[in-house]
Amino acid sequence: MQKVTIGIDLGGTNIHTLVVDHRGKVLGRDHSPSEAQVSLRRVIDNVAASAKNAARDAGIELADICCLGVGAAGTVDHKRGVVSEAPNFRGWRNVPLGRELSRRLTRPVVVENDANVAALGESWLGAGRKCSSMVLVTLGTGIGGGVILDGKIWRGSAGAAGEVGHHSIKYDGIQCVCGNQGCFERYAGASGLVRAMRRQGNSKLRGAITARDVYLAAKAGDQQALAALEEYGVLLGVGLANIVNIFNPQLIVLAGGVTNAGSLIFKPARREMKRRALTVPGKTCKVVKALLPEDAGALGAARLALLSKR
Numbered sequence: 001m002q003k004v005t006i007g008i009d010l011g012g013t014n015i016h017t018l019v020v021d022h023r024g025k026v027l028g029r030d031h032s033p034s035e036a037q038v039s040l041r042r043v044i045d046n047v048a049a050s051a052k053n054a055a056r057d058a059g060i061e062l063a064d065i066c067c068l069g070v071g072a073a074g075t076v077d078h079k080r081g082v083v084s085e086a087p088n089f090r091g092w093r094n095v096p097l098g099r100e101l102s103r104r105l106t107r108p109v110v111v112e113n114d115a116n117v118a119a120l121g122e123s124w125l126g127a128g129r130k131c132s133s134m135v136l137v138t139l140g141t142g143i144g145g146g147v148i149l150d151g152k153i154w155r156g157s158a159g160a161a162g163e164v165g166h167h168s169i170k171y172d173g174i175q176c177v178c179g180n181q182g183c184f185e186r187y188a189g190a191s192g193l194v195r196a197m198r199r200q201g202n203s204k205l206r207g208a209i210t211a212r213d214v215y216l217a218a219k220a221g222d223q224q225a226l227a228a229l230e231e232y233g234v235l236l237g238v239g240l241a242n243i244v245n246i247f248n249p250q251l252i253v254l255a256g257g258v259t260n261a262g263s264l265i266f267k268p269a270r271r272e273m274k275r276r277a278l279t280v281p282g283k284t285c286k287v288v289k290a291l292l293p294e295d296a297g298a299l300g301a302a303r304l305a306l307l308s309k310r
């Protein structure tokens with residue numbers, strides 16, 4: 001029988017679960033709230049229930065599943081299946097998520113950081129299909145990242161590698177939540193775009209604006225919004241150049257709502273990346289948009305589960 005697996009993307013708000021065959025074909029799915037604010041036990045119960053719902057949707061028994069993979073927000077000790085630290089889940093410290101889920105579902109469970117599995121998903125079935133080395137950069141409120149080198153997740157010594165949002169691009173820059181100053185995510189996260197808009201002055205956009213407001217205004221021809229996106233794209237390119245110089249990837253895949261601005265940010269970001277990066281890695285690296293915005297995490301978690309059973 002062909003291997004069938006379940007991939008779960010566990011976020012602070014939602015659980016996104018897919019039943020997937022060995023080629024990545026989706027056979028069933030479930031979407032549930034994680035209820036991270038209620039309790040640790042509730043989250044684990046919800047993840048187990050979501051796996052069962054997805055199996056039912058696919059018309060299979062849990063016994064037919066070879067292994068489950070979970071991508072969880074936070075620092076994950078992949079070898080032990082432990083979530084060491086998770087800012088989005090209150091009170092989560094050294095949670096043996098793999099063991100607890102395996103006990104409830106009576107199947108093996110592998111656990112990995114959510115950005116790492118999203119990168120694996122994009123490299124398996126998305127924008128990075130033909131690449132052995134790529135970096136996923138997710139532009140949200142913060143910036144997440146996952147590094148795939150030679151087709152594998154690069155985890156670092158403690159499972160914390162790939163935190164590309166927290167490399168500083170300005171040594172005395174804006175204070176970051178991580179304790180550092182001038183972190184990339186302060187400038188190229190969604191709040192960075194809003195800040196770039198505020199710097200324009202004389203804008204019709206006032207008050208509590210979002211990154212989407214800036215993009216929509218730019219699309220409607222607002223000159224200040226267009227200038228803000230250009231400035232934001234340049235700052236994005238500064239960080240991408242550092243990533244290119246360190247990893248020399250074939251591809252950088254950008255994900256997150258901000259990427260809907262398309263060439264308005266991709267053009268200045270690519271230009272600035274190439275201007276700053278070393279000639280060889282800068283020339284050979286492409287910067288493209290993610291192809292699996294919704295499913296990358298769950299697909300990558302499923303892929304990880306499949307790889308673990310080889």
Ligand SMILES: [Zn+2]
Pocket residue numbers: 165166167176177178179180183
């Ligand atoms: Zn930081």
